[in-house]
Amino acid sequence: MSLAAWVRRARTPAPAPVAREVAFLEPADLFDLEIKDDPEASPVLCCTGDPVGAAAFNALWLKRIAASGRYAAAVSVRGQGGTPAAAGGVEARAHDVVQAAVAVPRQTVLIGHREGASWAALAAGRYPAAGLVLVSPRQFPKQPPKPVGEPPVLLVVSESEAQSKEAQAVTDAYGVAPLTFAGSPDDVFKGAAAEGLLDAVLSWLAPKQ
Amino acid sequence: MQEYSSQAAYDRGEAVCVIGAGASGLIAVKNLRENGFEVDCYERDTVLGGLWNPQNQHSPLYPNTHLVTSRSQTEIPDFPMPDDWPDYPSATQMLTYLTSYAKHFGLSEHIWYGSEIAAVEPVEGSRFEVIVKPAAGNAARRLRYAAVIIATGHHWAPNLPSYPGQDQYRGTVLHSSQLKDASRLRGKHVLVVGGGNSGVDLACEAAVNAAGCVHSVRRDTWHLPKYLGGEPADYALNRLGARPKFLRRFLTDRLLNGPARLAARMGIEVPGRGPGGEEPVRNGRYLEHVGDGSIRRRGEVARFDGYDVAFADGTEMRPDLVVFATGYRPQITCVAAPLLGVEGTGGTPQLMARMFSPKSQTLAVAGLVEPGVGVLPIVHWQTHAIARWLQVRKSDPERAKNFRDQVQSETTGQADGPGAASPRHRLAVDAEEYLASLARIIDTLEQEPAK
Structure with a gap:
């Protein structure tokens, strides 16, 4: 975030606070002796454009991420899942993601799916994320802010959207080549395709942070 | 070394x-x-x-x-x-x-x-x-x-002032940093010296806890409440920075008019100060405590004398506790x-x-x-x-x-x-x-x- 962007933000009204629903799972919560909490690994915070919100990640994602030794969390932004609706557009939802990110015990990786990818990208412009993962972005901002603290960025899209304009926009903005996965972009929460996708994301995270 | x-x-x-x-x-x-x-x-x-x-x-x-x-x-x-x-x-x-x-x-x-x-x-x-x-x-x-x-x-x-006769003063003198507990003020006649943020905050603390509070200030400062126009004061003023220049002056004056008149009513005259000037004292309760008489404002301390403190305007008081909020x-x-x-x-x-x-x-x-x-x-x-x-x-x-x-x-x-x-x-x-x-x-x- 540049100084000018901060000056502008300090002059705009903050979005109305809401009680956000946050689902989280620590490696110790899995009651599995095989799984060791890795204190060096960054936590992971997920958000999705799906109206279910954080609950969408309960089926597979949180368990899988926690099993890799990371603190796994997911947030429902305003209007999703258990979080009450409140005024505010994309900026307010990005605010919700930032607020959830600073409540995570350590510097966190942001994973955004669908509209969640644009909120995560905006949040990464205000909070120094440990990494930014954009899964099948939709309604992505034309000029996303430069991520604070220069985190590594990963773009994952389904094979069908590899040539879409969203994927192209993200590629241009961050200079990263997309990683593709088989299956529908809306169906990433369970099933074999979802497991493959998640493993790819986790193995991308592993060596970096 | x-x-x-x-x-x-x-x-x-x-x-x-x-x-x-x-x-x-x-x-x-x-x-x-x-x-x-x-x-x-x-x-x-x-x-x-x-x-x-x-x-x-x-x-x-x-x-x-x-x-x-x-x-x-x-x-x-x-x-x-x-x-x-x-x-x-x-x-x-x-x-x-x-x-x-x-x-x-x-x-x-x-x-x-x-x-x-x-x-x-x-x-x-x-x-x-x-x-x-x-x-x-x-x-x-x-x-x-x-x-x-x-x-x-x-x-x-701590910046501690020295007034004539302060060495021989028989009462208790504390710097604001030494006053860790408001119960030390209870039932006492307190003199707070210093018109900055800490002095004004402590005067308010003494106004509700102590038996009486006298606040000595060397010169009048610009007082700003913590809220202006229904918004936190610094945010309200900062937001005006986004307005065009010719409007800014007018909007700032309109926002600060009320607090300035209240300060003037309490006898605080601040000539030529305002936003962009020196740092204001930010406290919304102070002027109300001055208004209900639980804080009495005095000028600068002239000298300490036994148990008494004399002010520059010739008045005297006998405080139980002197708090230097002098920064x-x-x-x-x-x-x-x-x-x-x-x-x-x-x-x-x-x-x-x-x-x-x-x-x-x-x-x-x-x-x-x-x-x-x-x-x-x-x-x-x-x-x-x-x-x-x-x-x-x-x-x-x-x-x-x-x-x-x-x-x-x-x-x-x-x-x-x-x-x-x-x-x-x-x-x-x-x-x-x-x-x-x-x-x-x-x-x-x-x-x-x-x-």
Whole structure:
């Protein structure tokens, strides 16, 4: 975030606070002796454009991420899942993601799916994320802010959207080549395709942070 | 430093030394780490949080200390405070915030507690030799760093006035930092000396707890309530900065008209002050306590006399307790005064762009400003600039030159501060101007150099 962007933000009204629903799972919560909490690994915070919100990640994602030794969390932004609706557009939802990110015990990786990818990208412009993962972005901002603290960025899209304009926009903005996965972009929460996708994301995270 | 010289210095290579683990120190460590530096942070106390930690044995907190600037204007730009916190968080919440900041970015592992810096000496190649004196034992260590950032703050050395007859005064005299518990005020006739934020806060504390409160102020200051037009006052005023220039004056006057008339009714005349002038005193309750008579305002103290205190206007009183809320003197003892541009003894540091040493390229001070707005964001951008500068200094001579020219021009442009008349305001800067100057400095480090 540049100084000018901060000056502008300090002059705009903050979005109305809401009680956000946050689902989280620590490696110790899995009651599995095989799984060791890795204190060096960054936590992971997920958000999705799906109206279910954080609950969408309960089926597979949180368990899988926690099993890799990371603190796994997911947030429902305003209007999703258990979080009450409140005024505010994309900026307010990005605010919700930032607020959830600073409540995570350590510097966190942001994973955004669908509209969640644009909120995560905006949040990464205000909070120094440990990494930014954009899964099948939709309604992505034309000029996303430069991520604070220069985190590594990963773009994952389904094979069908590899040539879409969203994927192209993200590629241009961050200079990263997309990683593709088989299956529908809306169906990433369970099933074999979802497991493959998640493993790819986790193995991308592993060596970096 | 004869006593240490037998020991060879341990070279820490390109690592940077940060002195102090208060708010400024923590922000400096985080921003340096983010820019790839190795950092050693030394804290003389055994806790982090600096002045916000009541366990710090030098803590300047007084009962019921709250922020005087609102949450949105005070939070660190890239680590916002929880949005369900009040507009004006308390000192306890501030400590919680700083602790979670340190934990979130893993800063604690870089902090050495109980380590006072005895001396910082420049050595060849614009590097520094730092002598660290542990609180326990006497084995001082000597380390060599590529750069030193001083983040010790300026709320540690109490500024105590001396009035005639004060030595023979028989009552109790305390500095605001010594008054840890409001129960000490209960049932007493209290005299509060000093018209700054702490003086006004303590007068309000005494107004509800003590049997009587007299508030002695040397001169009238600009009073600002904590809310203006239904919004936190600093936010409301900052928001006007986004308006066109010709409207700004008019809107500001309209916003400040009510509080100014109230202050005038309470006999506080502030000629020619206003926004852009000296830092206001921010307290919404004070003028109401003056209005209901629980705070009686007097002029300057003339002399102490036995149990009595006489004021300049000829009146006298017999207080049970005198509280000096007379602030602090900026004092940096670990570095030789000329390195910071201090002239004579007890002078104020004259820094380049209010953060860089005029003598050395690799010595900087974070947070030695009073911008009249939240200081944490200012420190964030200062340390951001310092970290970028340390990166650019060696790797990119062209930007380094642009940067030096820019800092030079910002320094010659910097006035003595709007309220240089009072020693209290020697560190004061106009926030808007200073942020613009910081932005220009950061631009020379980050943007493509202009051909």
